[in-house]
Amino acid sequence: MEMKRRLSTDVPMRLVGTIVMLALAIVMIMPFLWMISTSLKTPAEVFQYPIKWFPSNPTWEHHIKVWSGSKSFGTYYLNSLKISIIGMLGATFLSAFAAYGFARIEFKGRGALFMVYLSMMMIPPQVLFVPKFIMFEWAGIYNTHLALILPGLFTIFGVFMLRQFFMTIPNEISESAFIDGAGHFRIFFRLILPLAKPALATLAIIDFSWQWNDYENALVFLIDESLYTVPLGLQNFILENMIDYNGMMAAASAGILPMIVVFVLGQRFIIQGLTNSAVKG
């Protein structure tokens, strides 16, 4: 009796709930669907209403346009990949290094230094743009990739997140290594880093997505088109092709596609990392 009631009320409820939520989810990803569909259409079909989700003659010509010629997205891609990958690797390693110091070594002034460190999160990038611009110009790295790479090596969020993680690793692990005569360097490289692999992966993925999507710093610190990253290249393409809506959407697809790949592959890590740092932070 009980079983039967459960089945009859539960399954339909679950189905209805799922369908409603799925419909709303499709609304959420509508911009992406519209973007891809538009990039494959002919100009005449762009603004047809009702929306033609499946173009009658899908064409790749807009995508080809984006990827060829003197302003090919290939250049922007290489620039973005270079900056994002170096930044991601450097930031992840340096964050782990600092986080280990803050989490597992007791030295004088640790608390105060960590407070200084965290308080930097309060300073908005807008405060830093002008002085960095002047300093970078003086140092000769304005309008070079170094202007993005060097600051990109440091992430306060990363240190904060990994410190949280390192503090959850039981002390006994390093204590027994200590008794065996291992120093902090050996403990860090041999014990802690391998244990922290998932947390490192999480930070690396989040950091990569930030660096890839970073438009504001690139806007301030780069002027030469040959140095443009994908977001700047995209803006450039759109300014120069104001009426070519299909081309614009093909370009936008080029900008978003790597992020969708990263998202699909790394979703689990990203969600874990963001939730841990928010809930326990």
Place this chain on the structure above:
Amino acid sequence: MNNNWMKRQRLLGYVFIGPSMLGVLLFFLIPAAYSFYLMFTNYKFMNPTVRFVGFDNITRLLHDPMFYLSLRKTMLFLMAVPVSIAFGFVTAVILNQRLYLKKLLRGLYFMPYITSGVAVAFVWMLMFQPRQGPINGLLRSIGIDNPPGWLSTTTTSMYAIDIIWVWFLLGYNMIIYLAALQEVSTELLEAAKIDGAKRGQVLRKIIWPLVSPTTFLLLITGLIMTIKSFGIIQAMTQGGPGNSTTILSLYVYQNAFRYYEMGYASTISWALFLIILVITVLQWIGQKKWVHY
């Protein structure tokens, strides 16, 4: 000997945090101090004579109608945060029920937050196109003959940006709420059910108060993150039409890199810092109160 070794090991702490501290010094502390100094100068790009002007920039700021306009626009922009939190909460509560395809659904709602930079701003720009865009196409088809001009009119542009921002933040708010909902004890909910509480009551009287620390956290982090962001606005409207989307953070950028008024831009940026400081202090006060529900 052993003691000495221990001491040396402890000193290694400085070695570990050293590189990061150097980064903080070079890319945060020194620039911040420099910016503070610039606030009291007439620094302009390519202008060789830098003079100390005392509080001139601050007086100018307090008499600058654009500053007050940009503050109002910033408030309008920040409205997206609580709205997005509300949507995120509702979505999380529903996804926390027994549904099919939960993982897929969670992923789809969360996708905009990770994948979206400027690229998606351009997609929205076309979708909001007033005459032929698909959004107004939809509105006309359901009988709204005069749909809004969205990004193209001064009265609606900020709301169009709010819609994008709600959409962008929703997934983040949702996953944080989902994690918080996992912590709500099922025993408590069972007990409420046995006592005959209705679903709406459970939601309002039990779940909502229990996740209030999360709500507070999302509000604070959302406000701070939003107040600093001007990328999508710069990409779509450059602050226009008119000045209708010139929020404070964008106004800093415009003064610095469009008008090259770098001393004045620094002054505005410290006003922005003050707002963030106030929000952060509220967080400290709030955290103490909200930890015990």
